Amino acid sequence: MEALKQELKEKIIDILNLEDIKLEEINDNDPLFGDGLGLDSIDALELIVMLDKDYGIKLVDPKEGKTIFQSIETMAAYIKENRTK
Amino acid sequence: MLDNKTYIQSFCTIQNNEIILDGASIFKLEPTTFLDFSKKAYQYFEINYSKFFKMDNLSKLAFLGAELLLENEINNTKENNIALVFANKSSSLDTDVKYQNSISDAENYFPSPAVFVYTLPNICLGEISIRHQLKSENSFFIFDAFNSAFMTNYAKVLLDSNKADKVLCGWVEYFDEEYKAFLYLVGREGNLEHKIETVLTEYNK
Numbered sequence: 001m002e003a004l005k006q007e008l009k010e011k012i013i014d015i016l017n018l019e020d021i022k023l024e025e026i027n028d029n030d031p032l033f034g035d036g037l038g039l040d041s042i043d044a045l046e047l048i049v050m051l052d053k054d055y056g057i058k059l060v061d062p063k064e065g066k067t068i069f070q071s072i073e074t075m076a077a078y079i080k081e082n083r084t085k
Numbered sequence: 086m087l088d089n090k091t092y093i094q095s096f097c098t099i100q101n102n103e104i105i106l107d108g109a110s111i112f113k114l115e116p117t118t119f120l121d122f123s124k125k126a127y128q129y130f131e132i133n134y135s136k137f138f139k140m141d142n143l144s145k146l147a148f149l150g151a152e153l154l155l156e157n158e159i160n161n162t163k164e165n166n167i168a169l170v171f172a173n174k175s176s177s178l179d180t181d182v183k184y185q186n187s188i189s190d191a192e193n194y195f196p197s198p199a200v201f202v203y204t205l206p207n208i209c210l211g212e213i214s215i216r217h218q219l220k221s222e223n224s225f226f227i228f229d230a231f232n233s234a235f236m237t238n239y240a241k242v243l244l245d246s247n248k249a250d251k252v253l254c255g256w257v258e259y260f261d262e263e264y265k266a267f268l269y270l271v272g273r274e275g276n277l278e279h280k281i282e283t284v285l286t287e288y289n290k
Contacts, residue, residue: 045198
């Protein structure tokens with residue numbers, strides 16, 4: 001689980017081009033949207049694509065993202081439970 | 086209608102890893118990629134706007150030029166009626182090709198929303214408008230080559246009809262690591278008269 005969280009932090013910085021954020025600055029329970037990392041709606045769509053591409057998880061209802069993408073912790077838990085690759 | 090004199094107040098060229106502002110070179114790197122050049126320029130001018138790194142190359146090019154020309158123009162206490170009139174040759178083709186590559190393989194079909202949003206050339210105007218809180222007129226045109234006469238007349242009409250207090254004009258061409266930006270700010274006061282020939286001369290320098 002710790003390895004997955006680390007992997008997610010690296011992917012998020014890389015895929016979402018968060019040039020000015022360092023890996024160690026992202027805490028497992030920090031909100032990804034709003035006051036936390038300040039991600040926006042396009043970032044949310046990009047995370048949905050990442051779930052599909054890298055973990056074989058297709059989100060049928062994009063609204064599910066609201067709970068899944070709350071933090072690195074919630075993302076990792078969801079991926080661990082639902083990944084197909 | 087086009088009798089009032091207008092003036093080029095400031096101008097900027099970005100090409101070949103160099104930025105020239107009002108005729109003087111202010112930033113230059115040895116040959117490198119545009120990704121590296123744009124990032125180093127962002128750092129050199131101490132721009133603090135993390136969304137820059139999410140932009141496509143065309144928007145980064147337009148953004149950097151606008152940043153230098155509008156830096157001292159924006160008054161945060163009032164609405165800034167600075168129109169944007171931009172043009173280029175390749176539209177958003179550089180990003181269009183990237184997006185096409187992400188959807189061309191049916192076995193590996195993962196279209197990127199973050200790339201898709203830049204598959205229109207006028208998105209760069211939106212980026213500049215958001216950055217400087219502009220709610221002004223903006224237009225993006227596609228021409229085979231820089232059209233000095235059209236740009237000059239369009240800017241004059243905007244000023245003469247009081248649609249704008251100033252006009253930021255720009256040629257922002259980017260495709261496959263080949264790029265040139267020529268941006269200039271036009272207003273009703275200044276020393277360098279805004280004429281078709283002057284604009285063309287500065288573009289060709």
